[in-house]
Amino acid sequence: MLSNSAKYALKAVLYLSLNSNEEEKLMTKDISEKINVPKSYLAKILQDLSRHGVIASSKGPKGGFYLHDNNKKISLIDIIEVIDGKQRLSSCILGFHECDSENPCVLHDIMGGANNQFVKSLEETTLEDLIADLSEGSSVFPVD
Amino acid sequence: MLSNSAKYALKAVLYLSLNSNEEEKLMTKDISEKINVPKSYLAKILQDLSRHGVIASSKGPKGGFYLHDNNKKISLIDIIEVIDGKQRLSSCILGFHECDSENPCVLHDIMGGANNQFVKSLEETTLEDLIADLSEGSSVFPVD
DNA sequence: TCTTAAATATGATTTAAATCATGTTTTCAA
């Protein structure tokens, strides 16, 4: 469904959204230790996200990764698509085409359209929304 | 979510349930062509399923794979677990532990518990149920 | 200006999944 890389990206961006801003940037090393993802692997992912404008970065001493406020208005699907592309998420669970309620495979009903539903939620949910959930304590941010 | 192998297994067993019985066994080659899965890869999967009693087989000329009636009463999860094991399906989408509504990760709500729901459906749905769906024409059996 | 700390770019290595290949055993039928 989601690649490992995409999961890592979500965790990293979420961590950034909670712990960084223009004045307090974070280095790859710090993030990787906190969210428990191999450092140089995460580096590659962060650079990808940065190149696509999903997160911000600056080089040199005192540099690092951080989020602008408008970065927090981004929806989750945008993070995922940078890493996994558009195809992966919307494909049928039996993998024969795009998941499509008009032309459901034999497992589609069992999924209860969960596939489509999930994608829709990813489109509609922003980082800010998640942050709100977390501060309400209604969910937990996993690091392991 | 599901491995490729598990998808192949589902397709193959479903194909068997529609096209085989004690008198009409099917060879790997025939199945693989019909459901569009590499022959020797599928062979390995079918042998796995057979060894675990999910499907039946007989060797030699006129041999092949087939399903007994009671094989059709098996639930989908049993097919999947032979191939993927028990862990994979029930793990959190962020992959940090078992998906658990009592201890939801930050994406769990967005999933709408779809993870758990899906597993539950797989436990409750038998091959016979799928066959019924297909004959009603309410869903389609994908081969590509 | 020079050193150093950071991201960036690029490519190599490792690992696991998917796929291929081939010899062995069983059983049918002539």
Add this chain to the structure above:
DNA sequence: TTGAAAACATGATTTAAATCATATTTAAGA
């Protein structure tokens, strides 16, 4: 009783994802 047709068992190869490593660029600060 024997040849061929099938599953069965095992291992090799390929491929893609995950991971590691390292040289380059940029910018802060002494």
